[in-house]
Amino acid sequence: MEFQDVVRRRRMVRRFTTEPVAEESLRRILHNSQRGPSAGFSQGQEFLVLRGEELPRFWEVAGQRATDPITTAPLVIVPLSVKDAYLDRYARPDKGWTDRDEARWPVPFWHIDTGMAALLILQTVVDEGLGALYFGIAPDHEAAFKTEFGVPESHAPIGAIAIGHSDEPQQEGSSAQRLARRAATDVVHYGRFTR
Template structure:
């Protein structure tokens, strides 16, 4: 698979088939991903790769918290800025509505929407969940380095026929995650990455995820 095909076929997969992922495959991918760029070669990323019983223990812990709603949320950073508006907010809300549309869950059907949202905390049925963290003193440049590392991993997963879903949703349960997963106290928890094989038939994996026109993101200067 060339890079263009990997980019084109990558998406946030929210339904996985019941098929294990070999540790050797993930180790090979993560070894290659160490070539990801980072400012000053700091390589500020850290990950914990869960499967089997440790992953289920985390799922069970969060399942106990989920019915409490927002009262149980303990994020260590704001996933979205409070000032998010305009096109950025429209895109965020739009992809959610498109997803629920693909699932045939109406806006008024709050119970089924909530039930579907809970699947975030089962990694959408993926057999692997990687949790990402970094030292607390790292700033925005290092967080962008982590993003480049994650993108590299996700594209390498596609090369191996695997898929993923980056999940900032896990951030709202940072303190509960620490109860069952050993994350250093001087590190901040960032996100999860669900990893597995895509369920090709699932509607949630087949709706069109819209992208802004390049003209909304890029300005050209000094070109004919």
């Protein structure tokens, strides 16, 4: 599939068939997730892959109702952001911030880079002919999620991605159809911010 087609066709899918995701597709999705940018090549992203009998437990601790159509997804990938990987990397001699001070970071690149990895997952899903939904894990559910799946305290889920074969038509009245996409002239500023 051409890259512009991947970008154009990417949308959130909320209902899936029970058909499993092929192992080759999963391998490609996970391989591509590791190809995103990473400040200082810190590589502070890890991914928890959940399938089969793990999924009902995930939906429960993530706060999803069993009747929610999203729970039919046969695969969930949880991108995990690892801040210590960044602080450790920038404390090395070639970077020189031996104090590991978070204040040196203008934004939390550990979350940003993990978000870019999540976007690569979403794009690869489209290229594989699958559907996906990115959604958040509410802060009040994070501790239960980490306990249930043995996720270290140092690893922060930036959300989760449900993946599978779409079982929904292009919905009439969806947000993307009801709301106009903002014009490039409203969001792109050349040389100086203008309104």
